[in-house]
Amino acid sequence: MKKLLVFAAFLLPSLLPAQDVKQLLQKVKDKYDQVNDYTAEGKLKTNVLFIKAPVATVKIWYKKPDKLKIKNEKGVSFIPKGSVNINMNNVLGLNNYEAILSGTEKVGGTDCKVIKIFPLSDEENISRATLYVDEQQLLVKRSVISTRENGTYELLMYYKQYAAYGLPDKVELTFNTRDYKLPKGISIDYDNGADKDKKEKTAPKKGKVEIQYTKYSINKGVPDSVFN
Numbered sequence: 001m002k003k004l005l006v007f008a009a010f011l012l013p014s015l016l017p018a019q020d021v022k023q024l025l026q027k028v029k030d031k032y033d034q035v036n037d038y039t040a041e042g043k044l045k046t047n048v049l050f051i052k053a054p055v056a057t058v059k060i061w062y063k064k065p066d067k068l069k070i071k072n073e074k075g076v077s078f079i080p081k082g083s084v085n086i087n088m089n090n091v092l093g094l095n096n097y098e099a100i101l102s103g104t105e106k107v108g109g110t111d112c113k114v115i116k117i118f119p120l121s122d123e124e125n126i127s128r129a130t131l132y133v134d135e136q137q138l139l140v141k142r143s144v145i146s147t148r149e150n151g152t153y154e155l156l157m158y159y160k161q162y163a164a165y166g167l168p169d170k171v172e173l174t175f176n177t178r179d180y181k182l183p184k185g186i187s188i189d190y191d192n193g194a195d196k197d198k199k200e201k202t203a204p205k206k207g208k209v210e211i212q213y214t215k216y217s218i219n220k221g222v223p224d225s226v227f228n
Helices: 002-032 088-092 198-202
Strands: 037-047 056-063 067-072 097-107 110-119 126-134 139-147 152-158 170-176 206-218
Touching (some): 002 088, 002 097, 002 110, 002 126
Antiparallel strands (some): 110 126, 126 139, 152 170
């Protein structure tokens, strides 16, 4: 029994950092949990090599825990498949995971804790995630999320007017165009890269989608029928 107690006492200091990391993540989650639902309006800009798309006016609906819909008011939204299911609740809502602190990095001039998250269940769509957390404001400023089926996404979040709710004024989503799947029936203008060397043409390309939110309506109720 004494050996077990000594062993446990030896392990305790090494476990405390992991406990502290999970406590920080819980505080961040508590902030995001203030939002049960929202309806938002914004401007969507698509920057993908082989797509020529104008800036679109979009409407966004969210309902806890993971329902999210983005609709182009006048056409198709060029959003990567799977990315609409990427939001902080998907990561912060994990129950069975390990988390480690991987240092500190600046994001937009702010020192952020770099936290690596590893889900322990094979049933989770997320295979791993890295969050850059502003410990003072309890906000996720950047995230890199790898999924089992739809590749890896990087998100940069810019906060201002709605920071108290953990809602960004602007989101930049970066992804590998190799994993991009167009909506069925959509025709596009391809850039065949004829003036570029073969190495550049075959290299993985990054695409970016930006959403600039112009208005939020928070916790006013969103019916499930919106997401059908």
